[in-house]
Amino acid sequence: MFLGISVFCYFEVVLLFIVTHLLLVFATYLYVYQWITTSKQEQKQAMAIKLRKKTLASGKLSLYLDSWDGEQREYEFLKLYLYPRPKDALEKEHNKETLRTAENIRAKRELLAASDDNGITPAFKKRVNFFDYFEQYIKGYQKKDVRMFACSLRYLREYAQTDYLATKAVTENFCKGFREFMDKHPNLNGETPYDFFAKFKKVLKQAVRDKLFSNSPAQDVQNKRVDKVVGKDILSVEELQLLAKTHCGNDNVRRAFLFACNTGLRYCDVKVLQWKHIHGNSLQMTQQKTGKPVIINLNATAQRLLGIQGNPEEVVFTLPSHTGILKVLHYWKSRAGLTKTVTFHVARHSFATNLLIYETDVKTVSSLLGHTSLEHTQKYVRVVEALKQNAVNRLPEIEL
Template identity: 25%
Template sequence: MIGIKFSPDRLIQNLIKGLPNPKWSQHYNMAYIENTKANLTIIFNTFKGVVWINYNRFLTNRPLNTNNESIDVEWYRKRKPIPQFRCCPEEYLLKLELKKYANSTVRTYVSFFEMFINHYKHKELNAINESDIRAFLQKLIHRNVSNSYLNQAINSIKFYYEVVLGMPNRFYEIERPRKESKLPKVISKEEIIAIIENTNNIKHRCIVKLLYSSGLRRSELLNLKISDVDSKRMLVRVKDGKGNKDRYTLLSKSTLVDLRLYYKEWKPQDYLFEGRKASKYTAESVLNIVKKSAAKAGIRNTVTPHVLRHSFATHLLESGTDLRQIQVLLGHGSSKTTEIYTHVATNTFKNIKNPLD
């Protein structure tokens, strides 16, 4: 049930009477209705503009990130103060730290939120309202920023008011840009082979092969430990993937052969791919490896690690692999995310006769 606890108020009591089949609990001393998604929406629409509604108990809490990556928040605290610059408030940094957000998320949220509060540097944070936020977002739109950029700005602002201050629905009315429906970029198997053949060394070769043959995200590749390669079962274990989910994906035979040669030559200590002094390999290095190998192979289109992942999924679909199996290998939470590859797989079009022919 949805329990509705409130201070005595005739207006609220009358509004509750208009809800679907409301009842009163003497034991809990509160009104209640059936817990359904539709009823949650009805409650919000009924009380919108009248009272604040705390939905926290009915929203799924995201699991804390439990990996061993150190959260780099202290850096923001120790920065040298810049004259006339408004820094991110301590409670914002503390909440990011306590919720163990990934460093990339911390950097994004702090950067965008500081941009926002410096736009209103002469205004107290609690005095900023929805109209001010819309004006700030409008300014970003006039700069022709991408939808992704705009959404990141919105998320950083919502994080302060909804998560830090605990007002989960204050900015429900802030409009988000319409979601873009873009098809994934895919290259052919022949182009994949050409990229692999144009890598500089065995380490670069293994990186490109794993990105493609296991369908890994760049961050997942960087977090791989030596023990995550299961040569007996021919699987790669992905720990703390997107959404803090673990999964297994495929390990190809040719990649395993190259990985053994790489291990003998480079002798990594902890992570499968390491930089200088056994440090974690950087995302920029992986991107450069893929781009330079693709350029040497004569591929005109821009190739990124994610293009290799898209190609892995598409080529599996074209070879007859079940969509549900591809979803598991990619670590997608929803089958709808995986279904996008049906729009670029060539077998979707092979049985259609062109009217000109």
């Protein structure tokens, strides 16, 4: 019995030794794995950017940056060159200044890499003039609504009241103030403040991608679309007839405006309308704003307003600048005795509203306007209902 207990104790000690040994091996393995993982992460975070030289066929040395983040290697050639064997003091000075410039670039790239890893905007980017950045964005923007960005920048300058706007000054409160400023601006109405602020927010999003901001300061700023197509901005058929009979200082502006009242084309589309877009009694073109095709049947009035047909690539209406057009329209409507606002945007509103007044269905109106959704057309339905209610309210009361 004593022998049995001794054997059992022996096996128990051996088993305990084996388990302890396995635990020790596992702990050592875990420690080594964590050390290797941490080292790799540190290597990745601390991106190594080296300044290197490459000998060209001409004999000069080309400077480039060799970047390694622990996983991928990238090269950036700086277009800076050194003399391999400087012959005089001038060439030596050139090499010295060039190396200093290249080293500054290398240090800046390293700072940017460290900032990206830690979600930090570098101090030098906080001092960038946001106006300059906005202008560069506009220069590189290729779509047709580029004028909207330019207008947004113009009102941003007016709001900021300065020629230098540091990115660090573009805060959430600044963005809120800019939105409120446009809402109260006497020259802006309807959806214009919404549109301009939307462009401003789009530039800020790109600035985030370009690391000027860690996140957009306008991200949480509300930009509500105002449904504001009021009756005073609608020209009735009678008022259009009055304009048609009134002398206008520029016949092209007159014909283009009345054409827009009969087709609903935006100013940007009227301006680029060419004879190749006219097919008999219909108009087929791609809208500048949306990029969507639109087909509009031309009534007899619209066809007469086109005038004598020209070459396919010629514009139908030769118009002055946008400012010049506004001056002509203002003079014209004043001469006709109208006090309402008269712009190409009003022409589009008038086209839609008059169609609905004459009981055209909403879906057809939406198609003619080139709207992407019936939601955009519903505002004109509400305008017509309001006009009908006002007409009823103008009836004299009958005493009972």
